[in-house]
Amino acid sequence: MTATLAPSQQILTPQLEIAGGRPLSGELRVSGAKNSALVLMAASLLTEDQLRLRNVPPLTDIEGMAEILISLGVSAKRDGEALEMNGSGLSQSAPPYELVNSLRASFFCIGPLLARLGIARVPLPGGCQIGTRPVVEHVKGLKALGAQVTIEHGVVSAVVPGRGHRLKGGRIHLDCPSVGATETLMMAAALAEGETVIENAALEPEVIDLAGLLLAMGAKVRGAGTPTITIVGVDRLHGADYAVIPDRIEAGTFLLAAAITRSCLTVAPVITDHLGAVLTKLEEVGCHLDIQGTNVTISAQEIQAVDLRTQPFPGFPTDLQAPFMSLLATAQGTSVITENIFENRLQHVGELQRMGAAIRTQGNTAFIEGVSRLSGAPVQGSDLRASAAMVLAGLAAEGITTVQGLEYLDRGYADFEGKLNAVGASIRRLS
Ligand code: UD1
Secondary structure (H helix, E strand, O other), rough: OOOOOOOOOOOOOOOOEOOOOOEEEEEEOOOOOHHHHHHHHHHHHHHHEEEEEEOOOOHHHHHHHHEEEEEEOOOEEEEEEEEEEEHHHHOOOOOHHHOOOOHHHHHHHHHHHHHHHHHEEEOOOOOOOOEEEOOHHHHHHHHHHEEEEEEEEOEEEEEOHHHOOOOOEEEEEEOOOHHHHHHHHHHHOOOOEOOOOOOOOOOOOHHHHHHHHHHHHEEEEEEEOOOOOEEEEOOOOOOEEEEOOEEEHHHHHHHHHHOOOOOOEEEEEOOOHHHHHHHHHHOOOOOOOEEEEEEEEEEEOOOEEEEEEEEEOOEHHHHHHHHHHHHOOEOOOOOEEEOOOOOOOOHHHHHHHHHOEEEEEEEEEEEEEEOOOOEEEEEEOOHHHHHHHHHHHHOOEEEEEEEEEEHHHHHOOOOOOHHHHHHOOEEEOOO
């Protein structure tokens, strides 16, 4: 039986109210990738020319990054889906703590600031709900490029000594293939003197997207998407007009919305190579996928249990672990999920249990015994992807689910409820 929404009451905390049990149908459009757009925006610091990024999603994280760039002297202007930035006025090397504090991606500024000004002072991004998230590899790499780096009072101060304050190419071996460290070092190396080699680099599509932008700006980069990236520094980079790749995590979340509601939906645009491990798991649980170019049509009926482990790309992405767990909570049989990337990323388990899911955890592993139905309940998203997982569970649950933690959801999903309502969901934002 499908539920209906009650009249509005006075709401203190913004929340989504979801009437569960409705099948979805139609087409969902995927926005530009948040994680790519954030790092490409930081690349505007590398040039005095205009950088125009297209397909930039309207998200609070993007607005936060724009504010940080503006605080450094960059102009940033929205033009529909495009964002125009001009770094000719770059005058500051230290973004203010108040702006940086709430946005981890702000640390992306350190590489380009050092490359262009020879100095940068960026507050440590700190830990977050899902884990400690160190920047050891970023700092190690910047030192290998000749920067002197100190960390005091929560601020990373980096300076390039000597005449000209120019970084020097070097060989860097990352101890772990950190996405953020790879991207930070690519931007720093783009304007360094000589050749930089990054070994054990991250293979994520967002790294390849950054290489694409840097090439469009006149950089010399090869090997992005392989474990060894080589960058030959140039004297200056010029402006570019560049489109951000579609968001693979948003696309995966939408495919899971279809699967958990046992519906048929078309999701587009999807670069299927970016979602290989996820598409394979969706087929393993019993979904049927029809792929036509960048359109993926998914139909789901019975869902079977599967085991999965999160891994760096091309493995199963940690950012879709929580949403996939919501699906497996409704599967036939017992699934096992192992979270290998972040140490504290099973916090959604408790909330799913409130909705009737049968899940037990041991360390970083969750054992999920599928139940025939979830029941709507008030729940809280503890981070961006956990919030999305709660919304998915709410779509499938019997009755009304209210999801708090929208400050997280709005960081990574553009008009999440609007898009889902357009394909048949019943979600209301109460604020
Ligand atoms: C990026 C994504 C995030 C995603 C994550 C993993 C952005 C803005 N965010 O985060 O959505 O969940 O990749 O795919 O692109 N590590 C170290 N030392 C370091 C750096 C990282 O041990 O110096 C470890 C981390 O603790 C973590 C793992 O490496 O266990 C992955 O982290 P990393 O790839 O750096 O993630 P981010 O770039 O922060």
